[in-house]
Amino acid sequence: MASLIPCPHCGPRPKEEFTVRGAVLPRPAADAPVEEWQAHVYLRENPRGDYAEHWHHSGGCRRWLVVKRNTATHAVHSVTDAAEGRP
Amino acid sequence: MPDTLLTARPALANAATGHFGLPGAGVTLTALPEDRLWQALARPGTDPAPLLAYGAGPCPLRSIGPGQWLIVGVGTGTLAEAQAALAPGFALSDQTHGRVRVSLSGPSAADLLAKGTAVNLALLPEGGAAQTLFGHLGITLARTGPEAFELAVLRGFALSLWDELILLGREYGIGARAA
Incomplete structure (x- = not known):
């Protein structure tokens, strides 16, 4: 199986066990203008290179993870729990 | 009917x-x-020791993620008794069905x-x-x-x-x- 994602809770697992939500982006303020919210919800870069995404380990521990990877080489730089460092 | x-x-x-x-x-x-299959969820930051001690009895524990376990097999006592013993750090639900x-x-x-x-x-x-x-x-x-x-x-x-x-x-x- 290609594309093993090293889940911090479960160990290396194939990408088929995960569901990708999309890029990790700072959330606009609740009263931000509608254009800013429109961009936040719909507009995405499609970079060739390093990218940070929210992945859900839906077939495993069911935790949300932050996967930092390279879209060109498929190298996975780091995988952390999305709740890490939050209050 | x-x-x-x-x-x-x-x-x-x-x-x-x-x-x-x-x-x-x-x-x-x-x-x-x-016969028995319960799911246990721990509140964030809860020490899992009481549940692990419970699992050392006749009910093997299956760790299925951070703060999540399955309690399987034959054991004594009801779900309500186990829930009372493990409250308030853990929530149990019966998934036997x-x-x-x-x-x-x-x-x-x-x-x-x-x-x-x-x-x-x-x-x-x-x-x-x-x-x-x-x-x-x-x-x-x-x-x-x-x-x-x-x-x-x-x-x-x-x-x-x-x-x-x-x-x-x-x-x-x-x-x-x-x-």
């Missing part, structure tokens, strides 16, 4: 049994009794499982568990002995998993039987 009377019967009551594939018993597939367990044992059991899951079985210790996919089916995989595993699967998928395990086990010789 309901039109149809609901009767409780095991999910694998009509499953295929007997010997399949090559002669010899490389793998034995057994349906386990649907929702998941079915089967055991897979024999010298080729690990080889068979490796066809469906990417979990490194060589690193799975006895008593260890992993929530994973077997093909497209979500299972809780646990090692119960050097050559013995237990699979817990959603009830509606139990028959599919059963038939798939038999198909994958034919090259080793597989005996399938009800508990």
